[in-house]
Amino acid sequence: MREINLDRLRTLVAIADHGSFAEAARVLHLAPPTISLHIADLEERIGAALLSRKRGQIWPTTIGETLIERARRLLADAEQALEDVQRQVQGLAGRVRLGASTGAIAHLLPQALEVLGQDHPGIDVQVEVLTSQDTLARLSEGTLDVGLVALPQTPVARLVVQPWRRDPVMAFLPSGWRSPAQVTPEWLAAQPLILNDAGTRLSHLTQEWFAGGGQRPAPRIQLNYNDAIKSLVAAGYGATLLPHEQGAPLPDPRVQMLPLRPALWRQLGIAHRAENIERPTQHVLDVLWRFSLD
CATH class of the missing domain: 3.40.190.10 (Periplasmic binding protein-like II)
Known part of the structure; x- marks a missing residue:
């Protein structure tokens, strides 16, 4: 069974809002035949008429009204999803998974999280209490983004471990x-x-x-x-x-x-993957480096 294309739903909503195929085509920057093709494709997919036409007027059928109501929610969710992802790409929001020992969590990490909350309130740091070895293993698996680990540590492929505090x-x-x-x-x-x-x-x-x-x-x-x-x-x-x-x-x-x-x-170090560091993770790393101490 074919899935319903969001572009076709967007066309249906635009026709309902503007009451005209031509106006929907103008608003969506589409050719009028494309608008007609979208509606024909939707009606074939649904198996029922979605719009009624009489004397130049267009209005939704009962089935059309049901689909339009759902379409508005789907389109709003899709836009919100894109906005949320874009904010994460820009480093304005996102989730960062951090592993640390109880020693680091007791005093150092709360200070860093307070600064992060002031500078980047949209970033959610999820903290797990782990040993240094578990932290490095989870970083390698990709289930953590940042680790605070005791030094020295045996080098791990594709991970960067740098001295942080003494x-x-x-x-x-x-x-x-x-x-x-x-x-x-x-x-x-x-x-x-x-x-x-x-x-x-x-x-x-x-x-x-x-x-x-x-x-x-x-x-x-x-x-x-x-x-x-x-x-x-x-x-x-x-x-x-x-x-x-x-x-x-x-x-x-x-x-x-x-x-x-x-x-x-x-001695403590900061560990993270060597490549593909997302911006929210980089923001967390930048804040942690403010608390470095030789």
């Missing part, structure tokens, strides 16, 4: 603890610990830091939610190692934040 890792301790001015692996390993899940990049970093001091501590608990970890520290349950981004709020008064000796840094 933030210090600090010791977070209950404020009531007596502690040194700088926290060493030897001192911290003797304390009850709350550390990140073993599968995270931050966990690998902290293990290497402890190993540099000849330590292999066993944490009381491992989590992957930094805010929950800080809450446990505030409750006196233990100490932890977490990044502290420039400009981030100071911890709860029940928590003291101290530098490490030797210093430790958490």
